Amino acid sequence: MQDDDIVAQWAERVRAAAADNRPLQLRGGGTKDWYGQTLGGDIFDTRAYSGIVSYDPAELVVTARCGTPLTELEAVLAEHNQMLAFEPPHFGRGATFGGSIAAGIAGPRRASAGAARDFVLGATLMNSRGQILHFGGQVVKNVAGYDVARLMAGSLGTLGLILELSVKVLPRPAAEATLKFSMHGSDAVRKLNEWCGRPLPISASAWRNGTLAVRLSGADTAVKTARYMLGGEVVDAVEAERFWEGLREQTDPFFSTIPPKAALWRLALPSITEPLQLPGAQLMEWNGAQRWWITDTDAQTVRISAKQAGGHATMFRSGPSFERTAGVFTPLPAPLMKIHRGLKAAFDPARIFNRGRLYPDL
Known part of the structure; x- marks a missing residue:
């Protein structure tokens, strides 16, 4: 089926669901079904609309469709020694590009590189009327006024069906090294805040059970200099990669x-x-x-x-026996909830997309 036919078919299905007040559960690879409130509605599989629309390594911008496998996109970027700098977790096989942005979850590099929303430049969205909406573009300096495209990051599909996204990518670091230190938690907090106030190429950190791990990323000279300044024990590169991946994917023990x-x-x-x-x-x-x-x-x-x-x-x-009645996300103050309701009403007036995924009354 042609891409235009897919979109037309989807628009027809969305309009029919809106007319029948039948909620839709937007779903890519399903690797994050557990995240957020309890899912409901008819499953709307987005994987058919897949592929990289455009990619200009020189401009550090890629545009891809919602159902594009995250592994496929990352592999294409890796061929040009580039990456999604916010390190989106997959949480299993089949994760999609659209799902990673909709979830808005970032990996260990988030503290130094930024969140998923910081890299979103443009978005194409289908609202609950079946209309196609375009926001932003494919260049960094293209926003005047409210940056609507970035609302998609972390929205968990509650605002509409994401069709395409343009995001900024970054070069992979020339060198990386991981150091570990035996340290109490309080000392780790103080050290990290001290080090991050200095021009050190720290790209990730993690502390648990009396051990602090710090990842350095950047030019070879900068990484070597930082290793000398900080000391600590250098972690084997393979072990370090496994450790940071375990944190990102939550496969760590x-x-x-x-x-x-x-x-x-x-x-x-x-x-x-x-x-x-x-x-x-x-x-x-x-x-x-x-x-x-x-x-x-x-x-x-x-x-x-x-x-x-x-x-x-x-x-x-x-766990399966934990009481979840308190809600997944922290309740919002009334003024913020009013803004959320206004956004939901503007993008999804029929209230069919991922109903209640963020908050029960959205």
């Missing part, structure tokens, strides 16, 4: 130990926050700004603790 009555929480906190003295296993990333916490503590206590520290908490995964 830390993430496989969620008890049936516990949950994995992602806390976004000021990077200077001391390790929280709370029960359960903890892992710090992003120079201390992201904390993973496995605990059977109730949701209210977790969210109060995060708020008191100046941040918020997301219930990322949970």
Whole structure:
């Protein structure tokens, strides 16, 4: 089937669903079905609309369709020694480009490179009327006013059906090295904030069980100089790659130990926050700004603790017996929720796309 035929067929299906008030569950590879509130509605498979539309390595911009396999896109970028700098996790085989942006989840490099939304330049979207909407473009300096395209990052498909996305890519670093240090959590927080205030090529960091790992990325001379300045033990390159991939994909042993009555929480906190003295296993990333916490503590206590520290908490995964009635995402203040409802009404007036995926009343 031709691409135009696919889009026309999709528009017809969307209009029919809107007319019948029948919700649609937008789904690519399904590798992130567990993320967000409980899914519902008829599955709308986006993988048929696939392929790279345009790619100009000299301009560091790629445009691809929603159903493009993430592995395929990354392989094409790698041929030109380039990458998606926010290191989107796959969380399994079959992950799609559209799904990675819709989820808005970034990997270990996020603290130095930026979030998924920071790389979105343009988006083509289908609303619940079956209309095709275009936002942004394919150059960095193309935004005047509200940057609508970046709303797609982290929207979990609640605003509309993403058809195409243009994103900025970056060159792969010429050199990388990972160092590890034996260090208490409080010392790790202080050291990371001290080091990040200096011109060091730190691209990722992680602390757990008394060990701090730091990844250096950049020019060969810069990496060698930083290795000399920081000291520590150099990790074998193969072992280091396996470690950072394990964090990105959550295949690391830390993430496989969620008890049936516990949950994995992602806390976004000021990077200077001391390790929280709370029960359960903890892992710090992003120079201390992201904390993973496995605990059977109730949701209210977790969210109060995060708020008191100046941040918020997301219930990322949970054991089969954990009570999820508190919601996955931190409840929004009334003014922010009003904005969310306004955006939902503007893009999805029929309220058929991934209904309730972010919040039950959206």
